[in-house]
Amino acid sequence: MSDSHDAKHAAHAGHSPEEVDRHVRAAYYVFGSLLVLTAFTVGAYFLHLPKHLAITLALLIATTKGSLVAAWFMHLVSERKLILWMLVLTFFLFIPLLLLAHADGRRPHPPALAMSLKGFHVVFVTASVLLAFGFALWCFEAAPAPGTGRLVAGAVSVLVGLGLVGYEAWFLKKMRSLP
Amino acid sequence: MSMEIPYTVDARPDTGLTNGKLGIWLFLASEVMLFGALFASYVMLRVGNEHWPPGATYLNIPLATLNTVILISSSVTMVLAWAALAKNDFKTFRVFMGITILCGFGFLTVKYFEYSAKFHHELFPSTNTFLAIYFTLTGLHMLHVIGGMAVNSYLWGPGSALWKTDPVHFTNRVENSGLFWHLVDLVWIFLFPILYLL
Numbered sequence: 175m176s177d178s179h180d181a182k183h184a185a186h187a188g189h190s191p192e193e194v195d196r197h198v199r200a201a202y203y204v205f206g207s208l209l210v211l212t213a214f215t216v217g218a219y220f221l222h223l224p225k226h227l228a229i230t231l232a233l234l235i236a237t238t239k240g241s242l243v244a245a246w247f248m249h250l251v252s253e254r255k256l257i258l259w260m261l262v263l264t265f266f267l268f269i270p271l272l273l274l275a276h277a278d279g280r281r282p283h284p285p286a287l288a289m290s291l292k293g294f295h296v297v298f299v300t301a302s303v304l305l306a307f308g309f310a311l312w313c314f315e316a317a318p319a320p321g322t323g324r325l326v327a328g329a330v331s332v333l334v335g336l337g338l339v340g341y342e343a344w345f346l347k348k349m350r351s352l353p
Numbered sequence: 354m355s356m357e358i359p360y361t362v363d364a365r366p367d368t369g370l371t372n373g374k375l376g377i378w379l380f381l382a383s384e385v386m387l388f389g390a391l392f393a394s395y396v397m398l399r400v401g402n403e404h405w406p407p408g409a410t411y412l413n414i415p416l417a418t419l420n421t422v423i424l425i426s427s428s429v430t431m432v433l434a435w436a437a438l439a440k441n442d443f444k445t446f447r448v449f450m451g452i453t454i455l456c457g458f459g460f461l462t463v464k465y466f467e468y469s470a471k472f473h474h475e476l477f478p479s480t481n482t483f484l485a486i487y488f489t490l491t492g493l494h495m496l497h498v499i500g501g502m503a504v505n506s507y508l509w510g511p512g513s514a515l516w517k518t519d520p521v522h523f524t525n526r527v528e529n530s531g532l533f534w535h536l537v538d539l540v541w542i543f544l545f546p547i548l549y550l551l
Binding site: 194197205215216228229232233235260268318 | 366367368369370374375378379382385386389390392393396409414418421422425426428429431432433436439440531532535536538539542543545546547550551
């Protein structure tokens with residue numbers, strides 16, 4: 175096929191040939207970096223560092239490696255903002271999951287960041303309310319103009335959102351009377 | 354009557370993305386929550402136990418390091434496979450996609466030896482909490498490796514017929530499959546130090 179066809183194909187796939195070349199070059203650099211960081215991770219293990227330092231170092235290296243994979247292999251450096259916002263939302267939903275690890279109320283001195291199961295439930299009901307109203311907004315506002323199906327879906331989503339708000343208010347009121 | 358799925362090649366005007374790409378990212382977000390829940394379980398089990406064995410008590414660090422290198426390498430070959438398609442080079446795509454699939458087999462083979470050694474020494478998920486969470490996390494991760502290999506094998510084999518009729522759509526499929534494969538790599542990057550080295 176001709177060069178112009180190649181260029182058209184690459185551009186149509188969302189990436190210019192120069193951009194593809196840049197990704198390939200970056201992939202080799204990232205590959206080298208990941209190998210070096212893996213060697214550091216294993217090397218640090220054999221240094222028998224104090225426990226807290228070892229955990230911090232291992233997680234720091236793993237986070238660096240994970241960021242390299244996400245940024246360059248998964249093209250997040252050049253990705254649309256919608257995906258980045260989606261990942262930010264995921265991250266904020268992920269935090270309560272980690273805090274749930276400290277939700278065991280039987281411990282005499284729970285950590286300062288402890289989140290109870292009740293709090294965990296409220297966070298996710300709130301997230302569901304936002305999701306329901308957000309989806310309804312998309313149904314009504316997104317281009318092209320909505321048909322009957324999207325209007326119905328939007329209306330149902332509003333009802334679900336309102337129902338969840340009512341449930342959350344009832345839940346919070348009931349929880350106040352429990353230990 | 355067939356129904357064509359819209360926006361597989363051109364981006365949707367409102368999202369600026371193809372439906373496939375938006376779909377795979379939503380799926381990956383749900384995967385983050387799935388593994389996040391299991392990582393949280395690991396933290397809960399670990400801080401709740403006064404005596405937690407170092408990973409090396411039960412696990413083989415050289416084998417796990419080998420598997421890390423294999424998965425990292427497969428991520429690079431996956432990028433090269435996609436890049437070959439984006440530059441209209443189908444033959445090179447098949448070579449790199451083939452290597453990616455072989456890396457997947459390599460990872461599973463190493464895992465087979467690891468698991469066999471555990472079972473041979475009568476170490477099972479029911480033996481203790483550490484092994485329970487180890488088998489759960491690595492078992493689920495292994496299922497993801499198998500799932501990724503199945504999709505990649507389809508795209509390498511019968512699914513590649515799409516290249517002749519709609520090359521851009523096929524390239525997008527490979528990119529989406531690659532995103533999943535990179536997530537599998539990313540999860541392992543965290544599993545390796547947490548389970549084996551700490």
